[in-house]
Amino acid sequence: MSQSVTVIGLGPMGQAMAAAYLDRGYEVTVWNRTPSRADALVERGATLAADPEQALLANELVVLSLIDYDAMYTAFQGAEHAVAGRVLVNLSSDTPQKAREAARWVTELGGTHLTGGVLTPPSGIGGPDTSTFYSGPRAAYDKHRAALEVVTGKTDYRGEDPGLAALMYQLNMVIFWPAMLSYWQAVALAASHGLTAADIAPYAAENFAGMGQFLDFYAPRVDAGNHAGDVDRISMGLASMEHVVHTNEDAGVDAAFPRAVLDAFRRGADAGHGADSFSRLVELLKQPV
Numbered sequence: 001m002s003q004s005v006t007v008i009g010l011g012p013m014g015q016a017m018a019a020a021y022l023d024r025g026y027e028v029t030v031w032n033r034t035p036s037r038a039d040a041l042v043e044r045g046a047t048l049a050a051d052p053e054q055a056l057l058a059n060e061l062v063v064l065s066l067i068d069y070d071a072m073y074t075a076f077q078g079a080e081h082a083v084a085g086r087v088l089v090n091l092s093s094d095t096p097q098k099a100r101e102a103a104r105w106v107t108e109l110g111g112t113h114l115t116g117g118v119l120t121p122p123s124g125i126g127g128p129d130t131s132t133f134y135s136g137p138r139a140a141y142d143k144h145r146a147a148l149e150v151v152t153g154k155t156d157y158r159g160e161d162p163g164l165a166a167l168m169y170q171l172n173m174v175i176f177w178p179a180m181l182s183y184w185q186a187v188a189l190a191a192s193h194g195l196t197a198a199d200i201a202p203y204a205a206e207n208f209a210g211m212g213q214f215l216d217f218y219a220p221r222v223d224a225g226n227h228a229g230d231v232d233r234i235s236m237g238l239a240s241m242e243h244v245v246h247t248n249e250d251a252g253v254d255a256a257f258p259r260a261v262l263d264a265f266r267r268g269a270d271a272g273h274g275a276d277s278f279s280r281l282v283e284l285l286k287q288p289v
Helices: 012-023 035-043 052-058 069-075 096-108 138-143 145-151 163-191 197-209 211-223 234-250 256-270 278-285
Strands: 004-008 027-031 061-064 087-090 112-118 131-135 154-157
Touching: 004 012, 004 052, 012 027, 012 035, 012 145, 027 035, 027 052, 069 087, 069 096, 087 096, 096 112, 096 163, 112 138, 112 145, 112 163, 131 145, 131 163, 138 145, 138 154, 145 154, 163 197, 163 234, 163 256, 197 211, 211 278, 234 256, 234 278, 256 278
Parallel strands: 004 027, 004 061, 061 087, 087 112, 131 154
Antiparallel strands: 112 131
């Protein structure tokens, strides 16, 4: 019996997913609001569905790669009946709450919803060492695990709660985007002094690679509520970030991002924690400003 899957949403991620399934010999049905995005996939053997209803009815397993969860509701408007009996693997990015709401909606329509959070760009889709978080009904995950491993070679099942995979994904984005923005900030500052992105890339990579030792050190202390200033202090970080901000301002570079970091240190100091470890900022960040 041949393996088959439907992929809905053909942005760069969706196209990479559909291509990965074709590479593995799957019969692939695709749909996208702009049909021309399917041209290259159709040339390789994919079937372009005429509409979302046809795409849903083509296969039990339906992979969604959309801009957000609201796009799913828009796409399936008028085709809700076709959700019944389908397993929707929603790899779109959105909040844990939106994932839980979507799971209830799909269940009420007679379908099954698996939330996914893909931890790779399109270039890594189909790779054996890339990974995706999943959560939702365990039976559906187990049944389709082999097909899910086509998208990324590793799958990390987080439990029945459909919001957990979305949460784990967003936690990674909380780290990824600011980390990359910090590099763009450094590139902008370097450029003001005649250095290129390539000039500083090796040092940035070494900096990022070394972060693991700090995570290993601080994680158990944070979990234990130990913010003793025995190895670092908020006052030290405050002074350092003031230097970072002034260096950017002196170079005529936009300093909004480092100023935001500086403000976090200043909040800690103003709250009377200047002598504590900067891990104390975790407690302040739990509180809305």
